[in-house]
Amino acid sequence: MVLLTAALLLSAAFAPTVAMATTVSMGTSHGCSAADTHKITCWGSLAAPDFGPYSIKDVKVGRDFSCALLTNASVKCWGSNDLQQLGGPPVPETVARYYNADAIAVGATHACFRFVTRISCWGDGSQGQLGRHVQTQIGTETAVDGLSDVRHVAAGHGSTCVARLDGKVVCVGAGSGLAGAADDPRQPRTVPGISDALEVSLFDGHACVLRWGGRVSCWGNNRYGELGVPAGTGPLSTPVEVTGLAAAAKAVAVGNGYTCALLVNGTVSCWGNNANGQLGTGLAGGTAGQVTGITDATAISAGRTAACAVLEGGYVQCWGEGAGWNSAPCRMTTSFYPGVPATYNPPPDLAICLPQGSAAPMAVQGLGPVHDAALVLDWAEKTMPLTFAPQAAKVPAHIDGPYYLREYPGGHKLAVNGHGTPHLMYLGPESGGRLLDLGPLSQWVFQASRDAGIASGMQLQAGPYVDLMPGSGPCWEMIVPHAIRGGAQGLPDGLVTTAVRIESGGQSMEFPIRERHRFTVLTTATNWLSQQSLQPGQPVPPGMKEEPIYYGAAEGCPTIGTSGEVDVIVFYTLGQKKGLLRAKAKVGSAA
Incomplete structure (x- = not known):
């Protein structure tokens, strides 16, 4: 067996950082990923602009443009503007277009954002994807009639669909694949037979929906078996359920003639067109099924000829033609994938190599481990x-x-x-x-980070609660305020919190950080979370002291039980080092 024979040199162009990717989006000829540091990395035909002081929460990729959701709830797009998909005339990179957005979706030539449970879209409306009020194109945000009570929004080539709070899916646009859409594309249409939708995914020609219980159903074209039924059956305007998945799904991504599902066990399964290696099974001996060597994916995206996954730890892996869009030779002929015996001592096999890509997962440069x-x-x-x-x-x-x-x-x-x-x-x-x-x-990163946190002497306090305010979003959000006090050497400069994990009953969920502050406040030996300030001229009360505290808050839709006592873990970076702090807390509620 050929094992560990030479040290590998890190390219200076991709120096290691402590950023962890949280999202990924693939399009026609480029891809992008957002990190917990609120910066983005893009590769392929369209580079990321300089966002200056702005922080980015998410990024979505279209045919030849991209849009970013900023942490201040604004949206900024860049790239081609031939159909006003940037939202009107180009503006400086640091100027955002729209505000009050909490989610975004980007299709081939149009884009949308969600605010609470409503959506607005702009760009190309020639196929009815912007609804009945837009005949050609528009550069200003436009509400799409009939797409209301929105839990999740998706955009594709000539179509816009939403998964509603009541579990139904409603679409507009000729590209939706629904009965009658070609004749009257601007009329909203409800997808038949779906009443338990969580998310919907589109690209070009077919669509799929993630349903309660981890089921996946698809409709539209089926030339390559992308609906999960034998190829050539279709097109179908009524969804069919995908069977044979190894486990329940927790996300679904639609590409050009193929589909991928992220399963609850962290593996990824893909089916449909494999002409470009986009099913990711190049070293597993099959034409469909589990993507080689991926066992801990947290997010997925599918594009025209390549698909990607974010892995636990914040690494990005892609497969297919254009997976990394660089001119280097195929890097997979001697790769080792744990759990895949065929790769333990593989001979050079150029059959898995593709122009600028691979038929097995490949680390995106700069986003590897x-x-x-x-x-x-x-x-x-x-x-x-x-x-x-x-x-x-x-x-x-x-x-x-x-x-x-x-x-x-x-x-x-x-x-x-x-x-x-x-x-x-x-x-x-x-x-x-x-x-x-x-x-x-x-x-092992978790173990090393835990030890670093203990050695730092810093202490964590948290006060998680569930926001029960009606109509505040697509779920009752969990808010996790937290505070960090310094150890014997004080609160270190350069401390940045990156994510919060809640653990309860053997299950866990992670939330992104929405705000960070550093204050000097009044504290006691047991309370440094309350943010109590000393008023001018006021003496320090007995039993209290003034000290600098690092405050933050994370939020998201809970996916596990949220009552009783939980473990709160806050991940942080300090220079080029990672660490974590842990504390127990009781979950409250606020109305």
Whole structure:
């Protein structure tokens, strides 16, 4: 078996950062991802602009333009404007178009945003995708009649669909694939047979909906079997349920003639057109089914000829033609995917290589696990220095190959695979010279981050509650205010919180940070969350003191039980280091 034979050099153009990708979006010839640092990375034909001081919550990609949802609830688009899909004449990159948005959707040539439970759209309306009031194109936000009480919005080529709060799906546009849409495309139409929709996904020619219980149903064209039934059956204007998934789905993504589902076990299954390797099964020996080597995906997106997944830990992996859109040779011929025996000692197999891509998952440059590999290897050296003697060079080297590797005296080696779900691996005398898979890298990052948090001396306090205010959004949101006080060395400069995790009953959910502040406030030994300030001329009350506190708040729709006591975990970065803090808290409510 060919194992861990050379150190891999990290390209200076893609120096490691501590950012974690939270979203990904693929289009026709480019892709983008937003990170927990509120910055975006784009690759392919359309680069990301300079957003200056603005922070980005999400990004969506169209045919030749993109739109970003900023944390101040505004929307900014860039790229081609031939059909006013940027929302009117181009404006400076730091100027946003629309405000009060809480979600966005981008189709081939138009875009939409949701505000609470209503949507407005702009751009190309020639196929009825903007509703009855727009005949050609428009550069100002326009409400789409009939698309109300919106839980989720999606846009495709010539179509706009929403999943409503009542579980129904309503669409406009000739591209919706519904009966009568071609004759009267501006008339809203309810998708028949669906009353339990959570999300809907579109691209060009077919659509799919994620339903309660993890079911997936699709309608539209079926030339390649993209509906989950035998190819050539269709087109169908009534949804058919996809059967044979290995587990319940928690997300669905529609591409050009193919479909992918993210399953609750973290794997991804794709079916339909595989002409460009977009099903991601190039090393698994099949033409449809589970994507090779992905076991911990948290988000997915499908484009024209490539699909992508965000993995736990914030890494982005793509597969298909144009997966990374760079001119480098195919990087997958010697890749190692844990759990995929066919890759343990693969001979060069150019059949999986595609122009600017791969038929198996490939790490997007700059969004791979190199930083976390270094974090864990540094932690191993600190924790077990007799086995893994600390090295002067702390960042694994990288060339476009299969491993991040460090070699130690006595024949000990630690490595992390570069593509697919990253695992920590050991080779040496402790394993009898055999490769030992130590499990997903993410669990070791968590351990290293926990130890860093404990060593910092910082303390966390949190006050999570459920917002029961009616009509405030598509769910009763959980709000997680939290406060961090410094240790013996005080509150460090450069501290940035990145995400909040709630754990309860063996289940967990993560929420993005919506705000961050650093204040000097009055605190006690047991309370530093209340943000009580000292008034001018007022003496410090007995039992209290003034100290700097780092405050933040996270929010999102809860996916697990939200009553009683929970564990609150706040992830943070400090320079190029990661850490986490943990505290117990009782969930309250506010109306």
